[in-house]
Amino acid sequence: MAELTMVQAINQALDQEMAADPSVIVMGEDVGKDGGVFRVTDGLFDKYGEHRVMDTPLAEAGIVGTAMGMAIYGMKPVTEMQFFGFIYPAFQEIVSHISRIRTRSRGLYTCPMVIRTPYGIGIKALEHHSESTEAYFVHTPGMKVVVPSSPYDAKGLMIAAIRDPDPVLFLEPSRLYRSLKQEVPEEEYVLPLGKAKIVKEGTDVTVVAWGSMLRIAMQAVAEHKEANAEVIDLRTLSPYDLDTILASVQKTGRLVIVAEAPRTAGLASDISAQVAEKALLSLKAPVERVTGFDIVPPLPMGEHLYMVNEKRIIQGIQKVMKF
Amino acid sequence: MFDFKAYNPLEKKRLQILSEDGTLNEALRPTELTDEKVIELYRLMSILRAMDQKGSSLQRQGRMGTFASSYGQEASTITSTFALEEKDWVVPAYRQQGALIVRDVPLKNFFLYYKGKESGSHYPEGSRILPVAIPVGSQPLHGAGLGMAAKLKNDPVCAITYFGDGASSEGETLEAMNFAGVFKANTIFFCENNQWAISIPRSKQTAAETIAQKSIAFGFDGIQIDGNDIFAVYAATRAAREKAINGGGPTLIESFTYRLSDHTSADSAKKYRDPAEVEQWMDKEPLKRTRLYLEGKGLWDQKREDELANEVYNLVERAVADMEAEVASTVDEIFDYTFAELTEPLVDQKTYLKQFFN
Numbered sequence: 156m157a158e159l160t161m162v163q164a165i166n167q168a169l170d171q172e173m174a175a176d177p178s179v180i181v182m183g184e185d186v187g188k189d190g191g192v193f194r195v196t197d198g199l200f201d202k203y204g205e206h207r208v209m210d211t212p213l214a215e216a217g218i219v220g221t222a223m224g225m226a227i228y229g230m231k232p233v234t235e236m237q238f239f240g241f242i243y244p245a246f247q248e249i250v251s252h253i254s255r256i257r258t259r260s261r262g263l264y265t266c267p268m269v270i271r272t273p274y275g276i277g278i279k280a281l282e283h284h285s286e287s288t289e290a291y292f293v294h295t296p297g298m299k300v301v302v303p304s305s306p307y308d309a310k311g312l313m314i315a316a317i318r319d320p321d322p323v324l325f326l327e328p329s330r331l332y333r334s335l336k337q338e339v340p341e342e343e344y345v346l347p348l349g350k351a352k353i354v355k356e357g358t359d360v361t362v363v364a365w366g367s368m369l370r371i372a373m374q375a376v377a378e379h380k381e382a383n384a385e386v387i388d389l390r391t392l393s394p395y396d397l398d399t400i401l402a403s404v405q406k407t408g409r410l411v412i413v414a415e416a417p418r419t420a421g422l423a424s425d426i427s428a429q430v431a432e433k434a435l436l437s438l439k440a441p442v443e444r445v446t447g448f449d450i451v452p453p454l455p456m457g458e459h460l461y462m463v464n465e466k467r468i469i470q471g472i473q474k475v476m477k478f
Numbered sequence: 479m480f481d482f483k484a485y486n487p488l489e490k491k492r493l494q495i496l497s498e499d500g501t502l503n504e505a506l507r508p509t510e511l512t513d514e515k516v517i518e519l520y521r522l523m524s525i526l527r528a529m530d531q532k533g534s535s536l537q538r539q540g541r542m543g544t545f546a547s548s549y550g551q552e553a554s555t556i557t558s559t560f561a562l563e564e565k566d567w568v569v570p571a572y573r574q575q576g577a578l579i580v581r582d583v584p585l586k587n588f589f590l591y592y593k594g595k596e597s598g599s600h601y602p603e604g605s606r607i608l609p610v611a612i613p614v615g616s617q618p619l620h621g622a623g624l625g626m627a628a629k630l631k632n633d634p635v636c637a638i639t640y641f642g643d644g645a646s647s648e649g650e651t652l653e654a655m656n657f658a659g660v661f662k663a664n665t666i667f668f669c670e671n672n673q674w675a676i677s678i679p680r681s682k683q684t685a686a687e688t689i690a691q692k693s694i695a696f697g698f699d700g701i702q703i704d705g706n707d708i709f710a711v712y713a714a715t716r717a718a719r720e721k722a723i724n725g726g727g728p729t730l731i732e733s734f735t736y737r738l739s740d741h742t743s744a745d746s747a748k749k750y751r752d753p754a755e756v757e758q759w760m761d762k763e764p765l766k767r768t769r770l771y772l773e774g775k776g777l778w779d780q781k782r783e784d785e786l787a788n789e790v791y792n793l794v795e796r797a798v799a800d801m802e803a804e805v806a807s808t809v810d811e812i813f814d815y816t817f818a819e820l821t822e823p824l825v826d827q828k829t830y831l832k833q834f835f836n
Contacts, residue, residue: 206630228623230627247613262815
């Protein structure tokens with residue numbers, strides 16, 4: 156089995172899906188000859204040509220809005236937003252049309268497409284390149300939202316996203332693009348959307364994380380030996396796998412949710428509310444959220460202050476353990 | 479072959495074939511638009527007018543919600559969709575119920591949607607018309623994408639997308655034309671310039687002399703036509719279609735027309751519009767003009783008008799009766815189309831709501 160980075164794993168998923176299904180096309184800014192600014196689509200242009208790997212004008216609403224028209228016509232566009240922070244011009248198309256054409260037409264028209272984008276903080280990037288605003292999209296009926304935390308997951312989830320009959324926002328933690336390699340099977344495989352993964356079993360506290368936070372959480376749990384933590388990788392943020400979280404909390408009695416996004420009305424808040432509603436009597440301590448803050452993600456010289464680190468996660472675990 | 483270059487929008491030309499008094503410029507008449515088809519267009523426009531009138535009346539009685547009438551713009555919408563083939567895609571804004579009529583979507587669907595049920599937008603399989611788009615200027619991108627797909631698949635199919643003079647200011651409309659230009663999409667951008675975006679006149683929407691001129695910036699043909707003239711609308715749309723399916727790329731057609739009604743049933747144009755202007759446009763309205771033409775040719779008289787009025791009345795009344803026979807939406811109906819398969823959270827929420835209403 157080859158060791159791949161997340162960039163390579165997603166590239167392989169795209170390549171294999173394009174080879175298997177001629178209706179799959181890739182479109183976005185610089186995705187063609189340049190292979191994307193992070194090289195996720197590298198080589199696809201040479202292999203599949205300009206009609207299936209389309210360099211588009213620089214206009215995000217244009218990319219996803221035309222992709223929707225193409226999806227209605229029977230194609231499966233995989234679109235790239237160059238950075239998550241640049242997705243906002245496309246917001247209306249996503250919220251008003253892409254996510255609801257099935258509802259609006261009572262199933263006559265559907266929009267099976269993927270919107271991929273680098274996501275999250277931690278690469279000392281320019282302003283607007285560190286966004287974790289997944290909540291906007293999790294809050295959007297008709298959209299699925301996926302965040303892989305490893306190369307292996309990225310491939311299986313991407314293949315599932317492409318084959319899904321509904322639109323999927325696929326958030327790729329840019330911090331993980333090249334920072335870890337993992338054995339990834341050459342053959343195609345699907346990781347089902349909407350299913351979380353228990354990455355580490357434990358008995359004392361449940362730690363839920365996704366994307367680049369998963370590794371930080373795993374490091375924290377490894378360092379903090381006083382508690383035997385169970386770690387859940389959410390993998391899909393919408394619809395998220397509440398059953399797996401509830402089953403774990405019923406076992407451990409404690410919950411720490413780790414999210415790099417702003418704190419208020421984020422997904423961590425929703426998970427916390429759901430657990431309070433459905434598993435209150437299992438809880439031995441209040442749910443703890445370890446999150447980003449309700450501020451603009453700071454520029455690189457302040458990034459370390461904002462980012463969730465192992466120490467904050469350990470503090471969160473200690474807090475629920477001591478309660 | 480129709481030559482768009484002869485109507486260079488920078489030269490302020492406007493294509494008119496049938497004048498206000500019903501006189502036809504025979505030299506410019508599209509041969510495909512036979513008198514038989516003119517009679518059919520007159521019939522379709524009459525249905526649309528009656529449907530809009532009925533809608534306004536139902537809205538005032540509280541039997542239907544707010545909607546946007548196409549009064550005065552019948553030739554523009556009806557004829558442009560009519561000029562296409564059935565396999566072509568239609569991407570409407572919210573004032574193109576005329577396109578539904580042309581595509582044989584039951585009239586009931588129109589009334590039902592505006593009464594407040596999503597199934598009004600469930601058009602018959604294969605009708606290739608998208609649901610009404612209410613966010614202004616958000617839909618031309620879908621027309622561009624459909625036209626791009628047709629081009630990629632080498633299908634002799636085009637897409638027409640409608641929008642108004644107000645929507646010509648929206649970024650997404652401009653992105654749509656830009657994409658279509660770059661990819662030479664099989665797309666017709668059909669701007670129904672009805673002179674008013676609610677209370678904002680065309681002159682305050684853009685400093686450009688015409689909307690058709692905007693096509694120049696995107697690198698494709700644009701033409702301003704008399705939108706109340708079925709011959710002009712047919713000729714331009716048909717030519718744009720022929721061009722599109724033969725690899726010639728998109729066209730912007732500015733259909734110069736006038737909204738004789740209020741913006742929707744929820745405003746009063748008297749507040750911002752000079753009644754004299756409306757009066758003036760009453761003389762140019764499309765049904766009157768088409769009827770003058772047909773009468774001039776000895777193809778129409780009061781008897782036929784009465785017969786048509788009777789047919790249209792019955793069609794509309796039956797549609798309204800069908801709409802009124804519909805019951806309120808169910809919990810299943812409001813949940814079940816969110817995804818191909820309901821997700822677990824949605825199953826939970828639906829179960830709760832069903833229990834609540836039991």
